Amino acid sequence: MTELGPVLQALISGALIGAVYGLVAVGLNLIYGVVHVINFAHGEFLMLSMYIALLMNALMGTNPFFALPVAVPIVMLTGLLVQRYLINRTIDAPILIQSFVTFGLLLVMQNGVMLIFGPNYYSIRVTELEGVLEFGYVRVSVGLLTAAVLSVLTILGLHLFLTRTYVGTAIRAIGQNRFAAQMIGIPVKRLYELSFAISTGLAAVAGLVLTPLIWMHPTIGEIYILKAFIIVVLGGMGNVLGAFVGGIIIGITESVSALFLMPSLKEAVALIIFIIILLFRPRGLFGRAVRI
């Protein structure tokens, strides 16, 4: 039984952080599923919301969670403008050129923040979230639990929006066939903008729930974008719920492999899984990737 404790602990904390990874990946996947563009800058929107929270904390002492109503709209507006002025203009360009736009955006946002805030590490302490809950062998920090619950609720909200509302259905229709959607009168470009705004908004939420847990720095987006790619491939490109499950799988894989291998190799393990899935199950673990 003594051996079981750490494993159980790794499973639980892996699943919890995995829910946050899932939230990041769901946003990336939404854009791939609808606009058919890989947004390499997705992690930078997460980083942007962290720095908005930092700024608000420094100026007014705001708790990162209360920064939500400010940071999320700002990030969403940025996302909308990016879609309107950058992505829409290269929508029919070759993949390499499209990738250049989002990769360029990654460099501009990452280094822009570096120029303004410097390369230092910052953290925001939230005393309310520093407690630890104990369930037998397993200890769970309140902050991580809150982050996971908020991530799950956000993903649930997105799922309901995409499946139960008129606009959500239209967005899924574009994902299935852009030309047919256009033909029946769906304003494709406008819904591209909305999708991009929603996607970046999800990244912003993920950034804010992570803020009390980690040290932020300008290149933090890269860490999450790589994980998000792995998760998206695991769960199936364009599959929202698949991305969520993929997130939890990757979270658990990382924490368990950190237990048995060198902790610093956990990212390599996740990347190897990524390549294997890509080769043998290119549509993801859950099959049909065309639907969102």
Add this chain to the structure above:
Amino acid sequence: MRAERTVMLVLLAALVVVPPFLERYHQNVLVYVVLFSYLGVAWNILGGLTGLPSFGNAAFFGIGAYASGMLYATYRVSPWIGMWAGVALSAGLAALIGYLTFRFGIRGHFFILTTIAFAEILRNVVMNLELLGGARGLPIPLTSGDSLADLQFHTNRIAYYYIVLGLLIGGTLVYWKLKNSNIGLALMCIKEDEEKAATLGINTFRHKLIAFVLSAVMTSIAGTVYAHYVLYIEPTVVLGIPLSVQIALVAVVGGLGTTLGPVMGGFIVQSIMEYTRIFFSRLPGLDFFVAGILLIGIALLRPTGLFELIERLVPFKTSAK
């Protein structure tokens, strides 16, 4: 044809004759400019000619740097020999990635992501290997004086410049020969339409593999030279994603699939980035901020590259494009 040759020879003569008279930090910039031009030419074999953009060429650069760096640091093996160890390893890795991606039909976005993933795995592994210096990096022991065998020039730094210039000239010739050969035609055919190329009887798998391995091997050699120029190998620099993007940027700014485009791209991108770094050294990150703007700008405004503009001015018709 004659005008083109004259222009080229004049430019080449300028590249050979002028640098020794420049100040030392301009020479340093030129080394990077020429090195990245060469890297762009190598990238262009796969990304431009064959239409398979790799965002993971840092993997091969890093292998070239670490293979010869480690052999020199521990066994004092001359970099001229260590270079071939890097070449062999890079060729092996490229063959492996190529085999997997082409065999399983990975294309488009997924090809880009796979190349990134392999480079990142390599970075993660290297940063955990004490043998290679881990996350701290690998210093290369200094020789007391200049030594061609050890590829170290402390007083005559300009020697490095001529080595990379030799690489660039050689690389460009390889690219030009390849492009005008049957293999090059097949590669361009694959780029246009792979199914049709296969229908014509082209062994697409083998041709793509040749392009990948050649591109990787050329990149690896640059890694070796870089390691013995900088004399310190940092895993996040030589195996990082920014390096891979920078290599692709050089090629695309110049022009995908053009012979001299990456050379022009290297001169534009690298001199902008290096001088930004020198003049605004108090603003870390400004160089890549500028690179990001270049990336977006070139993608939106001139996705076919800048070399076209020159072709319109000078009556370059044949070999240049």
